[in-house]
Amino acid sequence: MSESQPVRGEFELIERYFTRPVPAGSTHVRLGVGDDCALLAGVPGEEWAVSTDMLVEGVHFLSDVDPESLGHKSLAVNLSDLAACGATPRCYFLAIALPRIDEAWLAAFVSGQSLLADSHHCLLAGGDTTRSASGVTITVTVMGTVPQGQALLRSGARPGDEVWVSGTLGAAALGLAFRRGDVRLSGPDADRMIARLERPLPRVALGERLRGIATSAIDVSDGLVGDLGHILVRSGVGAVIEWPKVPIDDALRSQQEPVQRRLALTGGDDYELLFTAPPERRQDVLAAGAATDLTCIGTVLPTGGLVVVDGQGRRVDTGAAFDHFRR
Amino acid sequence: MSESQPVRGEFELIERYFTRPVPAGSTHVRLGVGDDCALLAGVPGEEWAVSTDMLVEGVHFLSDVDPESLGHKSLAVNLSDLAACGATPRCYFLAIALPRIDEAWLAAFVSGQSLLADSHHCLLAGGDTTRSASGVTITVTVMGTVPQGQALLRSGARPGDEVWVSGTLGAAALGLAFRRGDVRLSGPDADRMIARLERPLPRVALGERLRGIATSAIDVSDGLVGDLGHILVRSGVGAVIEWPKVPIDDALRSQQEPVQRRLALTGGDDYELLFTAPPERRQDVLAAGAATDLTCIGTVLPTGGLVVVDGQGRRVDTGAAFDHFRR
Numbered sequence: 001m002s003e004s005q006p007v008r009g010e011f012e013l014i015e016r017y018f019t020r021p022v023p024a025g026s027t028h029v030r031l032g033v034g035d036d037c038a039l040l041a042g043v044p045g046e047e048w049a050v051s052t053d054m055l056v057e058g059v060h061f062l063s064d065v066d067p068e069s070l071g072h073k074s075l076a077v078n079l080s081d082l083a084a085c086g087a088t089p090r091c092y093f094l095a096i097a098l099p100r101i102d103e104a105w106l107a108a109f110v111s112g113q114s115l116l117a118d119s120h121h122c123l124l125a126g127g128d129t130t131r132s133a134s135g136v137t138i139t140v141t142v143m144g145t146v147p148q149g150q151a152l153l154r155s156g157a158r159p160g161d162e163v164w165v166s167g168t169l170g171a172a173a174l175g176l177a178f179r180r181g182d183v184r185l186s187g188p189d190a191d192r193m194i195a196r197l198e199r200p201l202p203r204v205a206l207g208e209r210l211r212g213i214a215t216s217a218i219d220v221s222d223g224l225v226g227d228l229g230h231i232l233v234r235s236g237v238g239a240v241i242e243w244p245k246v247p248i249d250d251a252l253r254s255q256q257e258p259v260q261r262r263l264a265l266t267g268g269d270d271y272e273l274l275f276t277a278p279p280e281r282r283q284d285v286l287a288a289g290a291a292t293d294l295t296c297i298g299t300v301l302p303t304g305g306l307v308v309v310d311g312q313g314r315r316v317d318t319g320a321a322f323d324h325f326r327r
Numbered sequence: 328m329s330e331s332q333p334v335r336g337e338f339e340l341i342e343r344y345f346t347r348p349v350p351a352g353s354t355h356v357r358l359g360v361g362d363d364c365a366l367l368a369g370v371p372g373e374e375w376a377v378s379t380d381m382l383v384e385g386v387h388f389l390s391d392v393d394p395e396s397l398g399h400k401s402l403a404v405n406l407s408d409l410a411a412c413g414a415t416p417r418c419y420f421l422a423i424a425l426p427r428i429d430e431a432w433l434a435a436f437v438s439g440q441s442l443l444a445d446s447h448h449c450l451l452a453g454g455d456t457t458r459s460a461s462g463v464t465i466t467v468t469v470m471g472t473v474p475q476g477q478a479l480l481r482s483g484a485r486p487g488d489e490v491w492v493s494g495t496l497g498a499a500a501l502g503l504a505f506r507r508g509d510v511r512l513s514g515p516d517a518d519r520m521i522a523r524l525e526r527p528l529p530r531v532a533l534g535e536r537l538r539g540i541a542t543s544a545i546d547v548s549d550g551l552v553g554d555l556g557h558i559l560v561r562s563g564v565g566a567v568i569e570w571p572k573v574p575i576d577d578a579l580r581s582q583q584e585p586v587q588r589r590l591a592l593t594g595g596d597d598y599e600l601l602f603t604a605p606p607e608r609r610q611d612v613l614a615a616g617a618a619t620d621l622t623c624i625g626t627v628l629p630t631g632g633l634v635v636v637d638g639q640g641r642r643v644d645t646g647a648a649f650d651h652f653r654r
Contacts (some may be wrong), residue, residue, distance in 0.1 A: 030374060031478070031480070034481075034561070035412070035480050035481050035482070035561070036378060036408040036409075036411035036412050036481070036544075036545060036546060037376035037377055037378045037408055037409060037411070037412040037414060037471075037478070038376070038377045038378070039374045039375070039376055039377075039412075039473075039478055040374060040375040040376075040377060041369070041374060041375075042368070042369040042370040042371060042372070042373040042374060042375060042472070042475075043369040044369060044371040045369070046369040047357060047366045047367060047368060047369060048366070048367040048368075048369060048375065049364035049365070049366055049367075050364055050365045050366075050367060050420065050452070050453060050468075050470070051363060051364045051365070051453065052420045052422050052453060052454055052455055052466070052468060053422070053455050054422040054423075054424055054455045054457050054464070054466060056424045056457055056458070056459050056460060056464070057460060058459075058460030058461070059424075059457060059458050059459060059460055060457070081363040081364055082363075082364060084363035084364070085362070085363050085364040085366075087364060093377065093379045093468055095379050095380070095381040095466045095468075096381075097381055097383045097386075097464060125377070126377060126378065126379060127379055128379055128380050128381045128466075130381050130383055130386060130387070131383070131386050132383050132385075132386060132464075133383060133384060133385030133386055133461075133462060134385070134460075134461050134462065135460060135461065137381070137383070137424060137459075137464045139379070139381060139422045139455075139466035139468075141377075141379055141420055141422075141466075141468040143377070144364075145369070146366075148369075151358070151364070151366055153358070153362050154361075154362050154363070155362070217363075218363060219363060234361070234362070
């Protein structure tokens with residue numbers, strides 16, 4: 001079949017857009033797209049880390065979304081879960097429901113997704129394509145590996161640990177607020193914040209380097225307060241966060257203080273890593289950061305839930321965590 | 328939180344319906360629901376087999392579907408892919424988009440899914456729940472294991488092999504035709520055919536026992552002609568199928584001959600196993616079948632695509648394979 005002809009159905013769609021050969025010498029993927037199952041190696045001394053995320057049109061993105069950005073983001077949010085476990089990406093599975101076959105849209109979607117996948121040597125190993133009754137729905141299941149027993153979990157934070165975060169928080173939420181017309185931004189600031197919203201860069205390398213150093217980790221997908229809350233619950237500890245230390249972009253700093261606080265503390269979609277480490281590992285943490293800005297924003301306490309304080313030690317209202325069913 | 332209170336959001340939903348402890352002594356699942364990733368063992372000498380399938384309201388099921396059957400079927404179609412590879416189910420990941428939280432619906436869905444999962448010792452190891460803009464969408468990713476190098480693939484059929492199928496074909500399609508008012512059935516026949524449509528039983532044990540015996544295998548999800556076609560293309564061979572040997576239920580045999588042929592040859596959703604094996608392994612095949620009816624329906628040829636013949640050796644028209652984008 002020539003590349004210029006339109007695809008005629010599900011099987012040709014898979015053949016043209018979703019079938020790529022398994023590279024010779026692939027250590028982890030033995031068989032990719034094209035059979036009933038993909039086959040992955042069981043490597044002694046390693047564990048597979050698996051995560052799945054679903055993106056729904058009208059909930060997570062709008063129908064006029066740039067398909068290349070959507071392809072990128074649908075994989076990025078999953079790679080971010082691997083990063084939060086300190087896992088090395090190996091392969092992913094894509095299930096996608098489409099109301100119709102729009103080849104230009106699909107080519108752009110696949111291009112955005114493949115570019116990110118290739119940069120992490122993460123192979124498309126299988127999937128499912130189907131028609132949808134309305135709107136696009138995407139489920140990506142991503143798989144990576146960690147040396148046995150070295151995965152970063154939510155449950156390991158200990159009193160006295162420092163709380164760290166990568167990059168800046170609230171940027172994606174600021175991009176979304178700009179999109180909705182709720183805030184004003186200069187052109188360059190707007191572009192940067194929208195890129196943070198649409199093309200998040202999962203902190204994969206940082207996650208890998210934090211193995212053996214961080215005592216717990218999570219990626220900031222639902223907002224700092226909510227995601228740190230998950231660590232605290234799982235670890236059975238409390239924490240105090242110093243609001244003036246929370247790293248935010250200059251574009252967010254130009255907003256009014258309540259907006260800064262709301263977006264940086266409870267805005268979702270940043271996909272930064274939030275983790276804890278003992279104070280005596282501070283140099284190791286900073287070395288693991290390498291080119292990534294890392295900021296210590298607080299301390300783990302034995303109990304007391306999550307408290308955010310201002311520069312004078314006064315408690316700051318934190319609002320509620322993100323919940324898909326409460327919007 | 329008491330069981331009688333309504334759930335208040337995504338996290339409580341996951342806590343109440345989707346979080347079950349990993350059984351002590353689980354050999355393959357090290358960490359289940361509740362962290363950024365699930366963790367699975369890399370067992371030396373084993374491969375992981377992975378498959379993903381998406382079910383969309385309005386395409387694969389209607390809004391008035393029985394949620395317990397939907398829970399069952401959404402896992403069954405994936406377990407069937409493992410069966411086709413000869414893999415032993417270990418765990419699955421559920422991503423589900425719901426327009427609203429309907430606890431009675433969810434409880435029934437989870438019940439239907441868990442019952443099937445438990446019968447195969449297949450653990451819910453992770454997932455994602457989200458709101459949908461319209462309709463329910465379900466993606467299940469299932470993972471099983473096979474001894475290294477022993478997975479049944481589509482690519483191993485050799486000229487001279489016999490073509491086998493388990494159970495009967497066309498039953499699910501007959502159930503669907505009855506549902507649509509296209510055919511008449513007696514009450515017991517209708518119940519049986521609808522059960523085949525809504526509660527298919529994946530041939531997991533058969534798939535496991537066919538390891539080392541079958542040269543190729545696939546599950547019949549898109550219809551005999553289409554699915555055997557996948558084996559032939561992948562294996563680079565042809566085949567002749569003798570229509571009178573194709574096993575069909577008495578309920579289908581009571582229909583007119585063209586209906587019998589159409590449903591048994593091209594009807595989807597049966598989830599029987601279709602496989603090839605050398606004639607000298609016939610006794611091993613039948614022993615692997617154990618309590619499952621197995622029927623030899625044809626022979627693999629060196630070339631010539633797929634030909635279906637009647638009792639007089641005349642070519643039978645086979646219609647087209649199932650395709651989600653062509654309905």
